[in-house]
Amino acid sequence: MQEISYKQKVLKEAKRQGIISCWFFLANFAASFLIAVYKAFTQPHTLKQLQNLELIDSVITNLTTLAATIYIWLAIKKLADIYDTDVYEIFIKAVIAVVLAIFLLLALGLEGITPGAVKAVSYVLVGIGIYFFILWFKLNFALAKITNNKLFKTYVFFAIISAVVGGAIKTLAMFGFFEGGVYMLAAALSIAILYVLPTAFYLYAWTMIKEE
Known part of the structure; x- marks a missing residue:
């Protein structure tokens, strides 16, 4: 009985931290x-005003992303403690892949980098991207299994559909299909479809985890 109570307590805390993580991501997008x-x-803006706005955006993005990552890490660590699962190992591999990709992207901005090196790094980045999405699939399917919550599987397919639709809207915008106020509306719609809606659904998935 005491073991069951402990498991419920840890699961409840993991659920809370997963929910907080999603709220940080939503705050980022907002x-x-x-x-x-x-x-x-x-x-119009002066160069100084644009730089300040970019700085504010960068600071908010970095801080909220870091906070969201920490909370999802804590949540998954707790789930790994009470279930026989490899979700924690999968998550750590995904984080390492992201960190490596960031360093490679920074390397692309270095002065004096040769076209050959750029091409090689680009191929590596594509490989890392594919590897990350495989881990992302495995992570969410594992979460669905251990929490007995199929919404995590639904989230994966929902996110894929959102990415396809949002990408199509962005592509149409690039080719001039939207102008003026319509362009702003299309940009807002693509952001919502690509990022906000999937994250909101992910929040719903975490919320619907049963604590029994």
Whole structure:
């Protein structure tokens, strides 16, 4: 009985931390979107004003992403402690892949890098991206299994569909299918479909974890 009570307590805390993680990601998107809207409707800007807005956006993005990552790490660590699962190992591998990709992207911005090196790094980045998404699939399917919550599987397919639709809207915008206010609406819609809706559904998936 005491063991069951401990398991329920840890699961409840993991659920809470997973939910907080999603809220941080949503706050990230909301802040970036509001800054983009502000920039669009308060033009023209001086170079200094644009730099300040970019700095604010970067600080908010980095801090909220870091906080969200820490909370999802804590949640998955707790799930790994009470279930016979490899979700924690999968998550750590995914984080390492992201960190490696960030370093490679920074390397692409170095002065004096040769075209051959750029091409090689680009291929490596593609490989890392594919590897990350495989881990992302495995992680969410594992979460669905151990929590007996199929919404995590649904989230994977929902996110894929959202990415396809959002990418299509962005592509149409690049080829000039949207202009003026319609362009702003299309950009907002693509952001919502690509990022906000999947994350909101992920929040719902964490919320629906049964604590029994």
